[in-house]
Amino acid sequence: MARSLLTFGAGLLLAGLAGLPVQAQSVADFYRGKTINLLIGVGVGGEYDLQARLVARHIGKHIPGNPKVVPQNMVGAGGINMANHLYNTVARDGTFIGMMGNNFPATQAVGGKSVKFDTGKMQWLGSIAPVVETMAVWHTTGVKSVDDLRKRETVAGASGRGAITYFYPTMMNAFLGTKFKVVTGYPGGNQINLAMERGEVEARNNTWSSWKATRPQWVKDKLIHVVAQAGPRASDLDAPSVEALARTPDDRLTIELIVSGTQLGRPIATTPDVPADRLAALRDAFRATMKDPEFLKDAAQLNFEVNPVYGEPMQKIVEKVLSTPKPLAMRAKEFLE
Known part of the structure; x- marks a missing residue:
């Protein structure tokens, strides 16, 4: 009889626990101890590479959980191979970001045959400044x-x-x-x-x-x-x-x-389907990085002007480029694909 009561009581306890809401994992808990891979589609030493490494050096401390941010060069097809890899192969959980070619939205708009990604679905974080x-x-x-x-x-x-x-x-x-x-x-x-x-x-x-x-x-x-x-x-x-x-x-x-x-500068994006709270954290971290005194000191030493383009307006620029009328896009196609 006592054993039956114990079993019955344990069953009630488990049933009660099952009815409680599951605590969602916080952004900090997710990123703590993890590595964010920052993919760079061109070789070492150019502006894309230097800016990516500059951001990687500082952004981690502004992301909840302080993950390590590691730049990796993935060369080929002017960066398109990296973008295809970022869009189609890696985990879509916020642990991969990429320094994207700023011409990729226009290349997609004209129907570039090597493009296996959708810049309209990529989630843009920002760039240090527009470029000339x-x-x-x-x-x-x-x-x-x-x-x-x-x-x-x-x-x-x-x-x-x-x-x-x-x-x-x-x-x-x-x-x-x-x-x-x-x-x-x-x-x-x-x-x-x-x-x-x-x-x-x-x-x-x-x-x-x-x-x-x-x-x-x-x-x-x-x-x-x-x-x-x-x-x-x-x-x-x-x-x-x-x-x-x-x-x-x-x-x-x-x-x-x-x-x-040129409006996008040297833009950084992450994959589609990153949870909204992690995307917000990454965008907030990029904003904080652009105001970080240590980042600004390093940028000045590299002769980089800091005049940021942030993720939300960048998303709108990309959407506008993708809405280019087809006749105009066809005129530009031979140059961009």
Whole structure:
């Protein structure tokens, strides 16, 4: 009889416990002891890589649970291989983020055949600042203007089709009448810079912020001539914008789509389906990082201006690019895919 009462009482206790609400795991509990992998789709030493590593160095302390953030380079197809991997292969739990190519939304909008991801479903965290894209030529060429580029063949270095180092000079050829010969196969911007020094190539696309961060001596000593810029105009750069040089209104609209990534800067995103509380924590951590005195000191030492684009407005920029009318997208397709 006593055993029956004990069994009955234990049953009631278990039934009561089963009826209690399950305590959800907090963001801090989830991230504590974990590693966040920050994937970088290009080689070591360029602006994408430097900015990713700068963020990785500081963001972990602002994420609840203080996970370790580890940058990893995954080179191929101008970063598209990394984006495909991030979207299709890794866990969608907030432990993987990626430094995305800022041209990826436009590449998706034109139907790029290598794109196996949806930037509209990626969840964007932010970037350090918008960028000004430039085309620069090595000083020994004697080229100092777009008009000079119309008169001679100039060899430009690039990583591969689909990367802005490739489609920026080909865009200038098509819309401005320049004569770039594009040589591909370099893993990243740092390797293209080395090729310029060796005389293998004579020109390359790069952002103005990257020139100042990675090759400040080149800028100071005028070893490169910036002949064109795109996106928000740089106040300390005297070069015409490719948008303004467009010969027709339709050409200008096409160019604006091609360089639309300038608004995104060097953007970081995570996968779809990350729980809302973790996504909010990651976005809050990015905001906190952008105001962190230690981060700002490191950014200044690297010559990076900090003028953040945060996740929510970035999501809207991506959506706008993805809504590009089809006829316009088709005009830009040959450059972006």
